[in-house]
Amino acid sequence: xxxxxxxxxxxxxxxxxxxxxxxxxxxxxxxxxxxxxxxxxxxxxxxxxxxxxxxxxxxxxxxxxxxxxxxxxxxxxxxxxxxxxxxxxxxxxxxxxxxxxxxxxxxxxxxxx
Amino acid sequence: xxxxxxxxxxxxxxxxxxxxxxxxxxxxxxxxxxxxxxxxxxxxxxxxxxxxxxxxxxxxxxxxxxxxxxxxxxxxxxxxxxxxxxxxxxxxxxxxxxxxxxxxxxxxxxxxxxxxxxxxxxxxxxxxxxxxxxxxxxxxxxxxxxxxxxxxxxxxxxxxxxxxxxxxxxxxxxxxxxxxxxxxxxxxxxxxxxxxxxxxxxxxxxxxxxxxxxxxxxxxxxxxxxxxxxxxxxxxxxxxxxx
Numbered sequence: 001x002x003x004x005x006x007x008x009x010x011x012x013x014x015x016x017x018x019x020x021x022x023x024x025x026x027x028x029x030x031x032x033x034x035x036x037x038x039x040x041x042x043x044x045x046x047x048x049x050x051x052x053x054x055x056x057x058x059x060x061x062x063x064x065x066x067x068x069x070x071x072x073x074x075x076x077x078x079x080x081x082x083x084x085x086x087x088x089x090x091x092x093x094x095x096x097x098x099x100x101x102x103x104x105x106x107x108x109x110x111x112x113x
Numbered sequence: 114x115x116x117x118x119x120x121x122x123x124x125x126x127x128x129x130x131x132x133x134x135x136x137x138x139x140x141x142x143x144x145x146x147x148x149x150x151x152x153x154x155x156x157x158x159x160x161x162x163x164x165x166x167x168x169x170x171x172x173x174x175x176x177x178x179x180x181x182x183x184x185x186x187x188x189x190x191x192x193x194x195x196x197x198x199x200x201x202x203x204x205x206x207x208x209x210x211x212x213x214x215x216x217x218x219x220x221x222x223x224x225x226x227x228x229x230x231x232x233x234x235x236x237x238x239x240x241x242x243x244x245x246x247x248x249x250x251x252x253x254x255x256x257x258x259x260x261x262x263x264x265x266x267x268x269x270x271x272x273x274x275x276x277x278x279x280x281x282x283x284x285x286x287x288x289x290x291x292x293x294x295x296x297x298x299x300x301x302x303x304x305x306x307x308x309x310x311x312x313x314x315x316x317x318x319x320x321x322x323x324x325x326x327x328x329x330x331x332x333x334x335x336x337x338x339x340x341x342x343x344x345x346x347x348x349x350x351x352x353x354x355x356x
Contacts, residue, residue, distance in 0.1 A: 002230050002262040009148050021142045028139075038265065038291045085290040086324040096326045107144040 003043040006105070007051040013107055014057055023112035026057035030109045034102035036069040036085055061111075069102030152266055155234035159269025162241060166248040169352040172270035174292060176285075177258030179278040180302045182210050184335040185253055189217045191345050196352070197250035201240050203232040203257045210255065220244060231262040234269055251352060260289040271351065272297040279303050279310055283317035290324045298329045300344065305334040 014026055029048075033039055041064045048062045069082040073089040080090055080097065088095040147153070163170050175181050182202075189198055200221040202210040211223035222244045224236050237254065246252050254270060256263040264273075275296035277285055280303060286293040293299065299321055301314070314332070321328050331347065333340025 002265075005229055005231075005233075005262075006148055009151065012151065013144065013146055013148070017142065017144060023142065038261065085294050086287060095323065104147065105149075106147045109144055110142045111139050112142050113139045 003039060003047045004051065006039065007044065007047040010048070010107060011051055011055055011057065014110065015055070017110070018056060021110075021112065023110075024056060025113045026060045026110050027113055028061040028063055028111035029057065029107065030063045030065060030111075032065045032067055032104065032106050032108050034067045034069065034104045035083060036099060036103040037105045039105060041066065065108065067102045067104065069099065071097035071099045073097050149265065149267075152234050155238050156267035156269040159234055159238050159241070162238075163252070163269060163271070164355075166246070166250075167355045168246060168248070168250050168252055169348070169355050170252045170254065170268075170270040171348075171351075172254045172256055172263070172268050172273045173276060174256045174260070174263045174273055174296065175258060175276035175278075176260045176281060179258070179276045179281065180335055181255055181258070181276050182213055184276065184300070184302060184333075185255060186213055186217055187335045187338070187341060188253075188344065188348070189214070189219050191341060192251065192348065193217065193219060196349075197247040199244055199246040199250055199252050201232075201237060201244065201252065201254045203255060205229070205257060220246075226257055230257055230259050231266050232256050232268060233266055237268045249352070249356065251348060260285065260292045264289075264291040264295040271355065274298045274300060276300045276302050277317070279306055279312040279314075283313050284320060286317065286320040286324050293321055293324045293328065296325065296328060298331065298347065301330060301332045303334055303336070304332050304339060305337040 010029065010031065033041055044064065045062055052058055052060060070079050071082045073080050073092065073094065075094040076089060076091050082097060085099065089097055173181055185200065192198060198219045200214045200219060202214065202221055202223045203226055204210055204223065205226050208223040211221040214221035222240050224232060224240055226232065232254065254268055273296040275292055277299060279301065318330055321330065331340055331343050333344055
């Protein structure tokens, strides 16, 4: 259900941009989803197809770009990859880490006609 | 070479230009827009509204059955003598919770989210027009019972307060880290039941701190009244910080 309302937000953005960017049909949506954002890409695909029915993006492909979770470890003074929010540093084991990538979801670009 | 379609010509792409008869050409439009940008915009408006009125707004989040509404009615009973209070209730269906709050004599407005699993800032903004909360009041927003989705939706509140009851298991903070990460205060509810359960309080608090090192914790029971004074004092302190 969470993914359903997020897909509705995606469609709203697409519809809002249609006039400004002068397009009638969207053929692909490029969506960045961070690994730490808490959204399941498969659920997004499922919901996307039902949400866009009858809209200007009815036949659009959903291209999901998965962004790895990254965080700054102040003990190691380096950026490390993390799979969960609460993980400790894979190098030195300390936490908290300062998350600096992979906690976002945004529309990157559209392929339009 | 054309950079858009890769054909050999030098030309501009317009919607009319077509390489293959009967197929319209496609082009890329950069959007770079956060999905939650719209919600965040309304949340900022709400936050401005609350600041102008020096209100304290708390977004109460938990799983269903954590005892949010009972805790809220008990809290209201203790605060209402000297504090203005209003409540926004979020549920998928029914106005049962708002009716329970109104029984305490405090104004309450129910938002039914229907298929939605969380409250959004725009709906809260609309509710404010109807509810007309008073200046320097405390507004409690009881979110839809769900430990996942409400974490990502800012409503303009000062703090998210997560309520975890001891009947739910001590590992909830690491199972639902986003919510415990987003909250500033955790209320560990139903502690009167601890003698009957295998709930490890120390382990639970350690998990919560692991996800969010800055989270404050108050242990309480809405039923026995234990810890409610500490919770009440926390609210009063936060209210003075809004002035």
